[in-house]
Amino acid sequence: xxAFKLGNMTFGSLFKKPETVKYPVEKKPQPEGLKGLIAIxxxxxxxxxxxxxxxxxxxxxxxxxxxxxxxxxxxxxQCNYCVTVCPKGCLSMRPDYAPAGATRQALRFDVPKQEKxxxxxxxxxxxxxxxxxxxxxxEESKPACASADVRDEVLEAKLAGMDxxxxxxxxxxxxx
Amino acid sequence: MGKKSVIPFGPxxxxxxxxxxxxxxxxxxxxxxxxxxxxxVHRGLxxxxxxxxxxxxxxxxxxxxxxxxxxxSMGYAETIERLMGVEIPKRAEYLRVIWHELxxxxxxxxxxxxxADAFGHEALFMHCWRLRERVLDLFEKTTGGRVxxxxxxxxxxxRDIDASMLNQFVSVLEGIMGEYxxxxxxxxEDSSVRNxxxxxxxxxxxxxxxxxxxxxxxxxxxxxxxxxxxxxGAYGDLSDFQPIVSSNCDCYARMEVRxxxxxxSIAIIKELAAKIPAGDIAVPVKGAPAVDxxxxxxxxxxxxxxxxxAKGNGTKYLxxxxxxxxxxxxxxxxxxxxxxxxxxxxxxxVLTIDPCISCTER
Numbered sequence: 401x402x403a404f405k406l407g408n409m410t411f412g413s414l415f416k417k418p419e420t421v422k423y424p425v426e427k428k429p430q431p432e433g434l435k436g437l438i439a440i441x442x443x444x445x446x447x448x449x450x451x452x453x454x455x456x457x458x459x460x461x462x463x464x465x466x467x468x469x470x471x472x473x474x475x476x477x478q479c480n481y482c483v484t485v486c487p488k489g490c491l492s493m494r495p496d497y498a499p500a501g502a503t504r505q506a507l508r509f510d511v512p513k514q515e516k517x518x519x520x521x522x523x524x525x526x527x528x529x530x531x532x533x534x535x536x537x538x539e540e541s542k543p544a545c546a547s548a549d550v551r552d553e554v555l556e557a558k559l560a561g562m563d564x565x566x567x568x569x570x571x572x573x574x575x576x
Numbered sequence: 577m578g579k580k581s582v583i584p585f586g587p588x589x590x591x592x593x594x595x596x597x598x599x600x601x602x603x604x605x606x607x608x609x610x611x612x613x614x615x616x617v618h619r620g621l622x623x624x625x626x627x628x629x630x631x632x633x634x635x636x637x638x639x640x641x642x643x644x645x646x647x648x649s650m651g652y653a654e655t656i657e658r659l660m661g662v663e664i665p666k667r668a669e670y671l672r673v674i675w676h677e678l679x680x681x682x683x684x685x686x687x688x689x690x691x692a693d694a695f696g697h698e699a700l701f702m703h704c705w706r707l708r709e710r711v712l713d714l715f716e717k718t719t720g721g722r723v724x725x726x727x728x729x730x731x732x733x734x735r736d737i738d739a740s741m742l743n744q745f746v747s748v749l750e751g752i753m754g755e756y757x758x759x760x761x762x763x764x765e766d767s768s769v770r771n772x773x774x775x776x777x778x779x780x781x782x783x784x785x786x787x788x789x790x791x792x793x794x795x796x797x798x799x800x801x802x803x804x805x806x807x808x809g810a811y812g813d814l815s816d817f818q819p820i821v822s823s824n825c826d827c828y829a830r831m832e833v834r835x836x837x838x839x840x841s842i843a844i845i846k847e848l849a850a851k852i853p854a855g856d857i858a859v860p861v862k863g864a865p866a867v868d869x870x871x872x873x874x875x876x877x878x879x880x881x882x883x884x885x886a887k888g889n890g891t892k893y894l895x896x897x898x899x900x901x902x903x904x905x906x907x908x909x910x911x912x913x914x915x916x917x918x919x920x921x922x923x924x925x926v927l928t929i930d931p932c933i934s935c936t937e938r
Contacts, residue, residue, distance in 0.1 A: 405758075405761050405762040405765055405766040406697075406699055406700055406703065406758070406759070406762040406766070408758065409703060409755065409758050409759070409762075410699050410703075413703075419706050419709070431716055431717045431720070433717070433718070433719070433720045433735065434716065434720050435719075435720035435721050435726070454631070454632065455632075456628055456632040456633075456635045456636060477635060477639075477724075477726075478720075478721070478726070479635040479726040480720075480726055480734065481631070481632065481635065481726075484729075484734070493720070495720075
């Protein structure tokens, strides 16, 4: 019996390294298998819609007619089920957390049409679609981006309308 | 005799991690009656089973509760496997039990921290949660998640743990043992903690049986009931398993039981990590549960026995999924334990049942 049984431990922790890290300057290493965000390799996607049908939160939309795959990152629960059902293995779980977004919008990825359908005209990115792309991280949009110029224009237009200080922060975050 | 008055306790209260409302009838600072009320976080998850197929529902099931997430996904998957007559590989059973015991370790250390916070020992609270962080890191490395793992699937598990990682499990758990024992000393031998918990909220063994109490709450009242001793899955391969009980029947006993269960869980993980067989981690499951097929299952969650019932209807969508969670069993015991206690002890008693209201309401 007696009080201060934790005295040694508490006193000892005065001379130890802090347990916490100075985020965001210092970050904890992310393990390889971390469930961060779902990424798609659009070149392999056959738009079969298995991921759309299997998603427990209905956050994935596959549109064969318009040839796109989209995901609502706010609704995604990173359960990895879509990755396991994908017959072509074009979906993967990336070990980075999804970048923060200011608005809730589904990210749209254009899927290049397969050879049979190549004769048909590929639908151009509409302004709404380009706007959605502007919200996401640049490296994520690269494989899917059919119209990078449109995206940059929209982004620049948005940044011009912002508070200069905020705009510089967004530029830094996007690596522009 | 003073005048009776009713003091509302919760749903927002510093000691409660989840919303529970109590109407405390108080006379001279002594509680003479306590009426619990729940219903603040009902999400209708049992109804959702009719709109999500049995594979999708596993991700819903594990979101019933943040702390016993793994237990719920495991309990649900086992129920569906029984419903469809699927036998899973031995390695998958071992992996499930290893993760399940690891989640018991993190749940109990979390609870010990909350208990320390409830009686006002902030340093102890922080040390507990610091140790829990090491366990969460192990989860993050092996499952990709810290609290919600999504690693169980019907027919087995989604990820394997290799031998080097299993060794890391054992070395990390052995590494925290020294500090954990110091923390246990503070909980079990410190006079300030003992004065606050000893003789508070006593429930006798007979009363505990009458009230159908489960889990560490019942075991602290000397009821030797633990679902793990039934030997389901890899628990059957343990060399020895004895439920940890205490005969003190008070808040101190509940702390003692949980503190000892962490050590027991670490021993189980060590034993299974040494014994784990090689082989597949999952079997493919095709088809749907038969019409009117029924299955039930029990799992020892960190908070006690959780019962699962499932009914199939010939499609991929279940007809009914029912879960009876440990806290719903223990609320009656809590109301009885509160009778006759001091108003200052209410938060300690409420916390010692380890209430998980999200589980209870689903």
